[in-house]
Amino acid sequence: MKQTIDALPITNTMTNVLEQLGIKETNPAYSTGLVWGGHNGKQTREIYSPADGNLIAAVTMADAAAYEQVVKQAQEAFTYWRKQPAPKRGEIVRQVGNKLRENKEALGKLVSYEMGKILQEGLGEVQEMIDICDFAVGLSRQLHGLTMHSERPEHRMYEQYHPVGIVGVISAFNFPVAVWSWNAMLAAVCGDVIIWKPSEKTPLTAIACQHIIKEVLAENELPEGIFNLIIGDAEIGSLMAHDKRIPLVSATGSTRMGKKVGEAVGARLGKSLLELGGNNAIIITEHADLEMALRAVVFGAVGTCGQRCTSTRRLIVHENVYEQVKERLLKIYPNLPIGHSLDNTTLVGPMIDKDAVEAFKAALAAVQQEGGNLITGGEVLSGKGYETGTYVTPAIVEAENHFDMVQEETFAPILYLIRYSGDVENAVELQNGVRQGLSSAIFSTNLLETEAFLSHWGSDCGIANVNIGTSGAEIGGAFGGEKETGGGRESGSDAWKVYMRRQTNTINFGRQLPLAQGIKFDIMD
Template sequence: MGASDPLHLLDPATFGGRVFDNGQWLLPRGGARAVPEPATGAALSSAGIADADDMREAIGRAHAAQPAWAATAPRDRAAVLLRAAQLLQAHFDELALAIARETGGILPKGQHEVKEAIVLCQIAAGLPMQAQGEVLPSTPGRLSIAKRVPHGVVGVISPFNFPLILGIRSVAPALALGNAVVLKPDPRTPVSGGVVMAEVFRRAGLPDGLLQVLPGDAAAGEALVTDARVPMIAFTGSPGVGRRIGALAGQHLKKVSLELGGTNSLVVLDDADLDAAASAVAFGAWFHQGQICMASNRVLVHEAVAEGLKQRLVGKAQHLPVGDGASGRVALGPMIDAKQLQRFDALVHDSVRQGATLEAGGTHEGLCYRPTVLSGVQPGMRAFDEEPFGPLVNLVTFRTDDEAVALANNSQGGLAAAVIGRDVARAMAIGERLNAGMVHINDQTVNDECTNPFGGPGLGGNGSAVGGPADIGEYTRWQWVTVKASLPGFPF
């Protein structure tokens, strides 16, 4: 940080309608697109939209820049990541507000994203200083080493809901371990998911070409996934798009890390403290309007306490304020756009037609959807079978622990699960039987500490995980190296 650093990190006059390529903000062939604020509809900025040719040219520059970066001393790579963390901290308030406005989140959500991005950069800075392999047993006179080496260029495709966290959690470790990165953020959140990282790493001293940031549509994404110069793709998003990316990556023999979604179950046992449980459920289901891959989609509640939990949740739903998240006066902000709201609204009312009871919510003003409670939800209803990605509590009753486990596992997989109850041994026994990548006892499902592996089976992804101890395995590959003092003779 120096006295020459400008007061602000984000200048729309610099990045508006542009993509970040080789250290510069350039006009793409794909044109520009307005980025509206979900809460007001007012234009916040404009996103540069890359087409397939823009993407291929950017990949070429990343591919050319990467070897020198991989050969850079580990502590010098680490220093760039630490400076990036310092820049995020220095511009904390500016970035938190920008994220809240662009994503429709409340201000604490924007602050959370910046806090986690700082930690992710700090953790990534430690990766180059860790052991990158091991010495293997071998015959006398031969040194045998298994070492981790960078993939080369890593393609990162990130979503709209937590765009800074879900982009930088791949960008930072991939860069730290010697890769170049081509990032395609969601065009709805190009600043939170792209501009922030481009500017932070540029000012932190990352050499040109190592981080390319190109918002774009499907054609740009397909160009990234299919280019032979990109041996790894890290994607976070919907199961439908994830299947397409997984298929394309498989055809091109690429490594792929998919973090998708699915249905997440929160089990409330009959010995739970209902006031505490209701608070946990409300946060897990409604935080950031339920637009979280770990949201507590299904609330499986023992029939003996179902009515008490329902009454508490209905009371919360009726009193939580909804509106402009950046105002500091509401608990829930708007959904990201009309398409997302319409899909969610259809899921709620289709489930009512299928037999669920609407206890609270089910209405909206503009993009602001009221926190919603459905009771009587059962398998076969859309609210049970699909990931809502909206502010919805689905109440599903059970009688026995075995029934709760069966209901929770009646899915195609998910990221997170949780169990709430005073008998911790009983809650843990249930948790051990749940088919989820992350299981929390006496908590709700929305949890991440940056130091933990993050992923899940089935619709949760492809079984891989990013974060913490998983990162070296994800963003590098094995290389076997042997050394002999002299060339031996051979019988040919």
């Protein structure tokens, strides 16, 4: 394992990045697009990089008064924004995409430095934002409804979609900007306005995005309140979830958090879009291309240091190739380059904070107590380059699917190695035998196995891949999962419909008033 690179040039690099992106030593609590406010909030929070422990900047935490100011501005902006033609809204999103292109390197570095994912993943996250902008621009000319034939003569029936209003977006630390863009860019072309509450662990990337948005709004002489940002803790998230003025709340995070948001939004009969936990499995059958499968397994298990909702948690391997797969993994894992997230040679960066490291250690202790066999990794690194206490060696544990810890999602680089025998349906039963249902994958060159995996008695996940890993979804497809993953869908396909309200219209262009189902109700001679 290599040591991290010298922190001094990184510090100099980040100084330039922060200046380019408008990050100050202390940053205000909220923005309504053109105006920043809440400089004198209830408290400030200092943001340290998990990569080297350096202080990046501080943020002011919003209070209820600041929240109220943001909501009122968003309400006012909606009355303007919903009246703009969708292609004109798409033009604004196109310009946002161009600004992101101009700032891709700087924003990618900030994502990497603030969150801890390696630079390639940070740059990839910004590219995902650019891609969703492109998708949304095209979508702005395709917000279509259906026309249906009426059973009544001289009647026409059709459906159309209208903006819902304010969309609240609560995002998680692991994808600090991409998930917001999935929601915000689609909602914007649909005619909605957005209030974004980022994770309090990674607010600086959100502030940087808001500065980019501000440039576009100013250049187009648009009003405040279309794209809003508020920095706060769980109190702000709770206000959003309970607020009847926010018809849709999109929340990404743990299942525990999602249940609270869903309960609060549901109690007021609002709509919630929930992207929650994953306990994703890759099945390797005896007919798999093992070299291709192993590449997918390693990226899925250790990418973002195991802190993706689509991270590979379970590896279900046929008994005929189990030992071969295990042997190869035991050669790969000890040689993974672990180090500073901005070092181009790093493949595994730090975990987000020491609390995450403690959860990692606790999970490994618990699964071993249940009978799991830790065969590699599981250490917390120390010494030069690892002084932050946030670097760990990714772990592999031989385990059984029914173990309590295997049934849980631990947001950490822990891969559970599970053996199966018999046909592929046995493997699918193991894969489906958890409460979560986000992403799944099978590696096999046998058509009968892959088609069974994709059948309606196959994978019960929202994402099911063949000869591709569980991680790394494209924006063109709808993203989301079933069961305790929440059931929501974001990004591509027809996910845009959740940001709009459906309306059925019937037009009578005749001179009679026939009723549906042939009902007779005459009140005149």
